Amino acid sequence: MSELNLVLLGPPGAGKGTQGERLQEDFRLPYYATGDILRSAVRGQSQLGISAKEYMERGDLVPDDVIIGVICDQLRSPEAADGFILDGFPRTTPQAEALDRAVESLGKELTAALLIDVPEEEVIRRLGGRRTCEKAGHVFHVEFNPPEKEGVCDVDGSRLIIRDDDKPEVIRHRLEQYREKTEPLVSYYEDKGLLRRIDGTASPDEVGEKIRGLLSTLRMEQET
Ligand code: AP5
Numbered sequence: 001m002s003e004l005n006l007v008l009l010g011p012p013g014a015g016k017g018t019q020g021e022r023l024q025e026d027f028r029l030p031y032y033a034t035g036d037i038l039r040s041a042v043r044g045q046s047q048l049g050i051s052a053k054e055y056m057e058r059g060d061l062v063p064d065d066v067i068i069g070v071i072c073d074q075l076r077s078p079e080a081a082d083g084f085i086l087d088g089f090p091r092t093t094p095q096a097e098a099l100d101r102a103v104e105s106l107g108k109e110l111t112a113a114l115l116i117d118v119p120e121e122e123v124i125r126r127l128g129g130r131r132t133c134e135k136a137g138h139v140f141h142v143e144f145n146p147p148e149k150e151g152v153c154d155v156d157g158s159r160l161i162i163r164d165d166d167k168p169e170v171i172r173h174r175l176e177q178y179r180e181k182t183e184p185l186v187s188y189y190e191d192k193g194l195l196r197r198i199d200g201t202a203s204p205d206e207v208g209e210k211i212r213g214l215l216s217t218l219r220m221e222q223e224t
Contacts, residue, residue: 003111004218006084032071061091113195
């Protein structure tokens, strides 16, 4: 079976985490979500967390040199030998270039950059109603994907919270950061022939189906 080395792209709240969880289950691949890694580091008060905290609270990106090493180390680990899913990385051109170098040095290739495309008004509605599991970051929405029991994670029973960076003024700033620093990666991957656009406006199940269909096609193409 051919290897899947995937990047998930898209604005804040597009559904990268929601689909990343499903992809991880479907394909049994290691899933590296930089936002989750950083939030866990902040909770654990590690050096990484201490460096990242203020940037995250403001909705700014953490500096490239803080995050690049973290992800490149993960990609070199044995668990990523047969493929990986990256969510939230790369987010700047220097990060994308560092990823290219890391992948090349491992003798691998990226399979695709999946852009989950959702307009800004929808993103704002999604982030406004998001509830996140305190322990492991499982994601729900009060209206679009409610938990069985209000305020409680279906997966591990922990408390559901509102993320600090889901306040309206921080959401606005995160969207500005996305437009300025991350959106250029759409053309970066388009130029490399790796970009695949997914309409992210349908329900989570429908978006998941579209992604599965796309990945099957990509695998068939790789194997012929
Ligand atoms: P991160 O955690 O990566 O935040 P993000 O990219 O802003 O993405 P989100 O987690 O907000 O959204 P998502 O696309 O995963 O959507 P979700 O599935 O939750 O990063 C946080 C911070 O960390 C950054 O601001 C930065 O400071 C730092 N950081 C991280 N990576 C970095 C990097 N590489 N470099 C520098 N700094 C970095 O869905 C959203 C809501 O919508 C949920 O409630 C969900 O239930 C609902 N939903 C999902 N899909 C659908 C659907 N199809 N229909 C209806 N509702 C849906």
